Amino acid sequence: MIRLIGVELTRLRWRRAVLLMLAAMLVVPVVIAVIALVDQQPLGPDAYAQAEQQAAEEAKQPYVQEGLQACLDDPVDFGVAPGEDAEQVCRDYNVPTADQFLDYNPLDLAQARDDSGLAVAVIVGLIALLVGTTFAGHDWNTGSMSNQLLFETRRVRVWSAKAVAVVLVTGVVAAIGSTVFWLMIAARFWLDDLVIPDGVLLDSLQQGWRGAGVAALGALGGFALTMLSRSTVFTLGVLFGVSVAGGILISLLVDDPGWIDPTVNAAAVIEDGKLYYVDVPESCYADASGSYATSDSDCFGEKTRSLGDGLIYLGLLSAAISGASVASYRRRDVP
């Protein structure tokens, strides 16, 4: 088996299209990191103190106070939900904050996890999926699969060796790419002698590695689907169709998409839990004005999908696709 995996790793390494995509999995994080570093800068204590001072002076302006008072007088009109802290919400709406007086967008590792870091994970994951489909599709398109089976007839071993090679390579490359991304972001802090809060860099790196794991699963899914359909184009068409039609169907038919939507579950794994939004029941609207009339938790419109739930979902999905793929590959005639 080790020998077969070695052969598949070599085959993968010799395939130019795959190499280009693997290179993209490394280049994309670097490009996104460069864009983030050009657009944002780490926030030093002096800059933030100055911005806070400006915000405090602005808050004293009469128009700010008037707006705040109007909100406090009639919070419902300002969209404050029942049970919410009206004073806090009104202050959030009306009183300027230090962020608004900064000369540049602050570079924040924790925040980057939700935007550029997530973007890296998503794009790298999609490329990994393409690697999986391309790798398998080439063997079918050229007919070389039958030649391979004349040298190793145990089809489950062949399938497994190819799958291991795809998962291993995409996982490692995605992990390297995300690690480089976070180290580039962190390097900006170190260059300015700014302190990164305890654990924040590790959390960010861990998010990147979880993203690499999801990318590897995406590659496995792409590979398994292509081994099932025997065509890269068909697989990509199906994935595109499912992503479009599936999204519409989920929004139409399912109140809580958390248990079925792959994007929510993938995000739950990458981000260590995912906050998502659901439609609130009609019962939450008690009067004609549409104001919230109950403090029932179902009326909050927010739910969280945990990392564990996401892992179970992705694991089951991968197992189902792989199982169908192996069963088909074992039984069907090879052209």
Add this chain to the structure above:
Amino acid sequence: MAELVIEATGLRKEFRSRKGTRVAVHDLDLAVPAGGVHGFLGPNGSGKTTTIRMLLGLARATRGEMRLFGQQVPAHLPAVIDRVGAVVESPKFSPNFTGRRNLLLLARTIGVPDAQVDRAVETVGLTGRDRDRYKSYSLGMKQRLAIAATLLKDPQLLILDEPTNGLDPAGIREIRETIRDLGERGVTVLLSSHILAEVQQVCTSATIIGNGRLLASGRVDDLIGSAGASAYVVEVPDPAPAGEALAAAGLVATPAPDGLRVETDDPALVTRTLGEAGIWLTALTPQRRDLESVFLELTAADTLGHGEGAR
């Protein structure tokens, strides 16, 4: 009885589609003895390639039993596949890899040292071109590479499906020599080919199938000999009186380009009859049946008998 390298009994393959079920191989029995070159003949769509693909585990038989080297396949195919080299239909390799890289991947799959690749490349005459991309190869070079791939295993059984497709006359001759040489070295070769003259030249035995059914099988000499009466072409100065004399002796003589064609297996009767009539023949040429005529007779009869299509 000689040991059988390939043995198939009641082999059947059905292809199901929305249009219905199509039977490509009908309860075929196949026996290939060890050693020598065995021809596997049949018209296009007669089920040759499907049979080969079933033997090699690429297609699943609907019914029937198959054995390679006495081992039941496909269940025990992994135990014998290292002794089997095969080219099925057209060569199938990765077009963007060089010929050498394609062979290296296959060699490493079975743990054969890379040096064996060099030897195989040299054997098929691809040295110097093995580092070119496969997609730049001519059809003949692709066939050679496919044969090189079979040689990586040092096989005891070689299954070649139309190995000379696309080769020029020199290439065909080389491959023929290679096949004959392998057969003489003790390798059993199953040669599927349309070129019947080629099969007759190199094969010691043959199986003929049509519409997925066995039509004839045995030694090539026996197949030719058992297929009907012999004939002789008689060259005489004046065919007309010769024809009358032969007819009077009860022989069937018909005009032929070089004289008269006489349907008989007794040449002495021809010379005696003509001599007694005072006609001296200038040549008496036996008209031996060849594999092609046997093949055409058998497959034509089969086509008339069974109208079903097969692959």
